[in-house]
Amino acid sequence: MEKRKTIVAGFDIGGAHLKVTRAESGRIVDAVTIATPLWQGLDTLTAGLREAEPVYSGADVRAFTMTGELADVFPSREAGVAGLLERISAQFPGGEKLIYAGRSGFVGMNEAAGLANDIASANWHATAALVARLVGEALFVDMGSTTTDLIPVRGGAVANRGYSDAERLLSGELVYTGFTRTFLFGVASSAPVRGQITPLMNEYFASMADAHRMLGVLDESDDKHASADGQAKTVTGSMARLARMVGRDAADLEPAEWQTIARWFSEKQLRLVHDAAFRAAGGLADDAPIVGAGTGRWQLRRLAERMERRFVDFADLIPADDAARGEASSAAPATAVALLAGNAR
Template sequence: MEKRKGIIAGFDIGGAHLKVTRAQDGRIVEAVTIATPLWQGLDKLASALDETAPIYAGADLNAFTMTGELSDIFPSRDAGVAALLGQISTHFPADKKLVYAGPSGFVGVERAAQLTADVASANWHATALLVAKLAGDALFVDMGSTTTDIIAIKNGAVANDGYTDAGRLLTGELVYTGFTRTFLFGVASSAPVHGRLTPLMNEYFASIADAHRILGVLDEDDDRHPPADGKEKTVDGSIARLARMVGRDATDLTPPEWGEVARWFSEQQLRKVHDAAALVAGTLSRDVPIVGAGSGRWQIRRLAERMERSYVDFADIIPADDTVRGQASSAAPASAVALLAGYPS
């Protein structure tokens, strides 16, 4: 299918990050993710839109999806959608913006306000739909900073069971764990230390980003929020934070021993995702690959090995300049709406 030519900017407005991409003649040529802690106020989004303005400058069309309506700054999801649509209306020309509404496709802002159930947290659907167009049958897994989406793609179509966050939590299609922002006590209640299973301190002393930093698999560009103690983002800093989770100091174990503790937490996260993926993949044939997107692609590759399925990186199948493929995959929903909006309706 021939794509509409021109410049299309894609936006994924999340509760913790704003992701923006620029598609030119059907290819992603720029992509950026910046920290946007919406829970601190809508002014954070306004500032983020100003900061990313060079990415969408001169765009013929701006395409939006969102999950930020879940932020606790809003009293309800409907109110959150309305507030974010208000921000979109304020910052962008009326004739140059569309909002992704899942099964209803791209709609104008006024129509989006009437379809809040379709608009709310629909970013996973946009990315899955693009994968369906590009890869055919697949088990699509997108692990971002906070959550993991697991979607079956069958016969070139999105074969989701649930749609809302609540529905997808029940089906395994949404796992509330991500590659950087997840609290360690969100993936395990204890950890082996010197051969003893040690209960965790039920405090936000460390995040999964610390575990992945210690393991050497974290791209620092993907960890855009302050650590739990507000101190340095170094291996030593992460070890100190990890040690507090089990009531110890960093000097109580050697760095390799702390590496094994970090590996435990990453493994526990992977098990949660694996359990859900086994459910979602139940109707897919064994030769269907896993397509992985998001900042947690390292974890998704491990999932593919565990499930004995081939792995395909979202970054490798989307039309994009080679220099931005990684960033475009980390910002997968923004890439998706930018590219999908370029298909003739």
């Protein structure tokens, strides 16, 4: 008789997205990312879990990590962790549930209630721990829609300096910039327009998704939230939104000129990440690669070139079906807890 496959579902509950992966006998076979803007209410999470059900259906174990406790629907991080744990219990009343508590490892629901500080925003630790096992020494960088994590791994272990969000902001291991959702004025305060440095309008007129769409490097499936003006996610629409940032209309400049300005914003973002990467990579061997994950892997390949380090795609490291590799890398923390929980059993 054929031995039954062990099925582990991994969940990363973020403030903007829910990421879910499915591992069967230690191999990722499915993955999905769903927009769940928690600031609009926890019903968005309930709806997201319902939509993701085909991915986690029939799982023997469900493993969770989170950053959604940061959503302003909660009065504090501790309250956010408690609230999300309550939702997990309500959504999955039966079956084995594991919560990733970072430096404390996986814990059960009862123990999790007293480990809010370890559980809060520990998804980066899960992915870095998996990379440490797979590579040994590297600079692990995960650029998602909103943030970028830069974590050194050394000797097969996570070698972070900071742990909490506050500590990681100080250490440079957390940079609040992402490939799609970041506002343009979050990466620059001005932009060159026909040879003149023009201050930006500090309004949410456009996002990094617009800049990367105009450069032709955005996978539209990664941009899961509405555009700044609610209008079409097209190059023409992005051009109109970008023009507002410098007080103009799209017709004021040629399309090639707007593309140059879009390239400026992408470059400014890369410089932010590059500065942090220099700090995070201190002490790593010269031949240690950059392992890149998340929707912003295009940007991270450029980072590796700039740092003269080999680039390794997280998607190519993990045991996964080819059809699921790309989405599994975009949902890296969910992939990590699924694989780590399977190995821990």
